[in-house]
Amino acid sequence: MNRNILRLVLASIAVLFLELTAIAGLPAGEELAVSHCESGSSGGHLVVSLRSEPKTLNPVVSNDISSREVLALTHADLIHIDRATQQTQAALAKSWKVSSDGLKYTLQLRRGLRFSDGVPFDADDVVFSFKVYLDQSLGSPQRDLLIINGKGISVEKTGPYTVTVSLPGPYASAERLFDSIAILPKHILEKPYQYGKLAHTWALDTSPEQLVGLGPFRLKSYVPGQNLTLEKNPFYWKADRRGVRLPYLSEITFLFVGNENAEVLRFAAGETDLMNRISAQNYNALEREQASRGFRLYDLGPSLEYNFLLFNLNGQIPAQSKDVLRKQEWFRDVRFRQAISLAIDREAMNHIVYQGRGAPIWTHVTPGNLLWQDASIPHPLRSLAKSREFLRSAGFTWRSDGSLVDSRNIPVEFSILTSASSNQRTQMATMLQEDLRPLGIEIHVVPLEFRTMLDRVFQTHDYEAAVMGLGGGDVDPNSQINVWLSSGDDHLWDLGETKPSTSWEADIDHLMALQVSTLKERYRKHLYDRVQEIEAENLPIICLVSPDILVGAKERLGNFHPSTLDSHTLWNADELFFAAERRASSH
Amino acid sequence: MNVPRGIRGPLSLLVVVHISALLAGFLAPYNFVDQDRSLSLSPPSKVHLSDSQGKPHWPPFVYRLIERPGHFGEYLEDTSQRYGIGFLVRSSEYRAFGVYSSNIHLFGVSPPARLCLMGTDSYGRDVFSRLLYGGQISLFTGLLAAGLSLFLATMLGTVAGYYGHWIDATIMRIDELFLALPWLYLLLGLRAFLPLRISPGQAFLLLIIVIGIVGWARPGRLIRGIVLSAKERTYVRAARSFGASDSYVIVHHILPQTRSVILTQAALLIPQYMLAEVTLSFLGLGVGEPTASWGSMLAPLQSYHVLASCWWMFFPGLVLITIFLSYGTILRALQQGGFS
Numbered sequence: 001m002n003r004n005i006l007r008l009v010l011a012s013i014a015v016l017f018l019e020l021t022a023i024a025g026l027p028a029g030e031e032l033a034v035s036h037c038e039s040g041s042s043g044g045h046l047v048v049s050l051r052s053e054p055k056t057l058n059p060v061v062s063n064d065i066s067s068r069e070v071l072a073l074t075h076a077d078l079i080h081i082d083r084a085t086q087q088t089q090a091a092l093a094k095s096w097k098v099s100s101d102g103l104k105y106t107l108q109l110r111r112g113l114r115f116s117d118g119v120p121f122d123a124d125d126v127v128f129s130f131k132v133y134l135d136q137s138l139g140s141p142q143r144d145l146l147i148i149n150g151k152g153i154s155v156e157k158t159g160p161y162t163v164t165v166s167l168p169g170p171y172a173s174a175e176r177l178f179d180s181i182a183i184l185p186k187h188i189l190e191k192p193y194q195y196g197k198l199a200h201t202w203a204l205d206t207s208p209e210q211l212v213g214l215g216p217f218r219l220k221s222y223v224p225g226q227n228l229t230l231e232k233n234p235f236y237w238k239a240d241r242r243g244v245r246l247p248y249l250s251e252i253t254f255l256f257v258g259n260e261n262a263e264v265l266r267f268a269a270g271e272t273d274l275m276n277r278i279s280a281q282n283y284n285a286l287e288r289e290q291a292s293r294g295f296r297l298y299d300l301g302p303s304l305e306y307n308f309l310l311f312n313l314n315g316q317i318p319a320q321s322k323d324v325l326r327k328q329e330w331f332r333d334v335r336f337r338q339a340i341s342l343a344i345d346r347e348a349m350n351h352i353v354y355q356g357r358g359a360p361i362w363t364h365v366t367p368g369n370l371l372w373q374d375a376s377i378p379h380p381l382r383s384l385a386k387s388r389e390f391l392r393s394a395g396f397t398w399r400s401d402g403s404l405v406d407s408r409n410i411p412v413e414f415s416i417l418t419s420a421s422s423n424q425r426t427q428m429a430t431m432l433q434e435d436l437r438p439l440g441i442e443i444h445v446v447p448l449e450f451r452t453m454l455d456r457v458f459q460t461h462d463y464e465a466a467v468m469g470l471g472g473g474d475v476d477p478n479s480q481i482n483v484w485l486s487s488g489d490d491h492l493w494d495l496g497e498t499k500p501s502t503s504w505e506a507d508i509d510h511l512m513a514l515q516v517s518t519l520k521e522r523y524r525k526h527l528y529d530r531v532q533e534i535e536a537e538n539l540p541i542i543c544l545v546s547p548d549i550l551v552g553a554k555e556r557l558g559n560f561h562p563s564t565l566d567s568h569t570l571w572n573a574d575e576l577f578f579a580a581e582r583r584a585s586s587h
Numbered sequence: 588m589n590v591p592r593g594i595r596g597p598l599s600l601l602v603v604v605h606i607s608a609l610l611a612g613f614l615a616p617y618n619f620v621d622q623d624r625s626l627s628l629s630p631p632s633k634v635h636l637s638d639s640q641g642k643p644h645w646p647p648f649v650y651r652l653i654e655r656p657g658h659f660g661e662y663l664e665d666t667s668q669r670y671g672i673g674f675l676v677r678s679s680e681y682r683a684f685g686v687y688s689s690n691i692h693l694f695g696v697s698p699p700a701r702l703c704l705m706g707t708d709s710y711g712r713d714v715f716s717r718l719l720y721g722g723q724i725s726l727f728t729g730l731l732a733a734g735l736s737l738f739l740a741t742m743l744g745t746v747a748g749y750y751g752h753w754i755d756a757t758i759m760r761i762d763e764l765f766l767a768l769p770w771l772y773l774l775l776g777l778r779a780f781l782p783l784r785i786s787p788g789q790a791f792l793l794l795i796i797v798i799g800i801v802g803w804a805r806p807g808r809l810i811r812g813i814v815l816s817a818k819e820r821t822y823v824r825a826a827r828s829f830g831a832s833d834s835y836v837i838v839h840h841i842l843p844q845t846r847s848v849i850l851t852q853a854a855l856l857i858p859q860y861m862l863a864e865v866t867l868s869f870l871g872l873g874v875g876e877p878t879a880s881w882g883s884m885l886a887p888l889q890s891y892h893v894l895a896s897c898w899w900m901f902f903p904g905l906v907l908i909t910i911f912l913s914y915g916t917i918l919r920a921l922q923q924g925g926f927s
Contacts, residue, residue, distance in 0.1 A: 261890050264891040268891070285895045285896055351624065352627050420871055423889075430710065430877065444786075445875060445876050
């Protein structure tokens, strides 16, 4: 009798266990991460707008914000930077150990995980991924992050779920390096890689089954020019405290809307559920409506974004662009760049473009980066007199009608490219036009479609100057290494340099390499301060203003905790959910 | 020419608007590039006749506007000092008709106050002044491009209709090609091929030439039809039989027949081409900043906050609507044979 009762109890426990796992969809043996977010309800379709279409869905070669935004949701990394605490947190690696000399990291991977197509994930995928990112022929933007003292890190498989990462030299905060390095499915990408076609795989026309990742979502459909929809990845490796597998949302749709105003109109009309970056003007206009329309706005304070004026200092210029070559004689003269910088009214720019919800900046490290900003960098105010002095010393003179001419009596005029989809940067360029007019410099503002502009800056180098913005990512200096190393892929003013073309670029190269390999935080800060000083003296880019981060979301969106780091609103997309009861009350 | 009473109003309005645009330098209190960054998106200046105590003053005056600290785009009047509106005042230099330099403006106030009858844009530029200067681009692109179109249409239409045969066939096939062109996309495509840096003057000419050349096809076809029927009239045959040359017949007997079609087409094409210029400038593909055009002045309305809270930025749109309605009225009168 007792034995029967025992059997019954055991059987019921087994059934209960099976049911629970069936409900949660969690097979045994899967080492899931547990999220401590507020528990939400599954389901729901989030609609988000993107200003431009992603250029690719390949994390190895993607370089634009829209692609990164989408890829952050379809892929996962080994160790992740928690956007709320800015500290590292276990992701695909459940734990890691660092050797005493700081040169060896042993990472324990989660067991039993599967890619979004159901194929198991193990150490081979990790080794393959790093091999791809480090391959010079692919030119991945992540490659520079993985190069220390000129050598790539090496990743070895030391067990089915263990990898050992060896650093060629000491590397400051090396675990932050794994953030945003998407782990790739070897079973899908190995063949294209062997045939040398990896850079062209996973373009936008790839079928959804081929696009496989470890992120919370996977591709469902893509309609060129209109939208891209992601669906829940049923094999995602995180669950909430109740054991419910994340993500809560069943779908996310990105609408391509072209510009911010179209985004705002859609957000105000309730067609989209959250807005990533709102301009200050639109923020003020929306603020009045937030109570009645069921959304909430957040001013998160200074961002890491820096907007700057960029002169084309590239060594390789297309042969037909003789004008650019001639004008480079001016652009290369640091006194010319100093004169331009001193003629810019950054305060007015902040007032008009950001309505005071931003900050004027003199280097690329913004006030939003409390840890790394060099407080001793001077902030010279606009001075046309000093500006004229610099121009005079560089051999420029003025004609009787006030126009500036160089030593060969050629009038100084140049064009500034801006992205037509960014009102703010076009406004900055128009203000620059007016700021430089008293110096006798004529400027033509040329708004271009975003991709056309990127092609000119990154590929053909056929431009004179441009107003652009960069930033986001991480606060750590290493996140900017692509821009500041002369060999970096985002070394905008002179792309494709094999060795530094000026002595100060060589100095920056040296300082950046040194700070990467230094483990003492204080010394790193000292080195990075020096980089900022060299930047302020030589002005490879002329920094202008940095905006506050302004975002908004529907009130009923649960677990919405926007962050000053990229991506501000969707970094915890796996935890977002729609609160049903609030929806009922809002109608 | 006898102008019927119904269209005297719209016609004189158009004349006034065109003359105002030509006299922009004199009528506008400010230059179209002058920025006052402390007055970004300020509403139209209030012109007062009496002060805060109700005491009347002459001439009318304005108060200086000051931004409310911490509130972007909200302005308060500083009533501590009155700034009387002066007439025929000296201020910034301008060139009338590109030749005559002057610094006398019809009206103005002394700085630091500003008299902005239609408010300011986001850079603090006077919308009223820009509206007048913008008219030079928008109005005259329409006029000149329509002139070019009609000139081409008359030439080609007459040649095709009068000589017939393979000449007619060739010109008409080219005409059909032009009719089938999606002109807006053509212009968008063309802009991508142009050099990045073109001066406002070049851009203006280019707009006129491109819009003018693309648009000859429809009026050309109409004129050809009239020429076809005119050349078969008995008096034309008679003239030819008396040995009149082709050019004599065309100038004296055929072209006068096309006059009413040309006038009707002009009233149709001018506003249409103005709209083409406005559209291109609105999209940032016309005459570049800081040169004013009604299209580029309307472009900030794409921005949600301007659309929602700066009603004075709609002025160029109102002027455009008025002009289109005037042309519409004239067109209707022409179609009903109003001119004789």
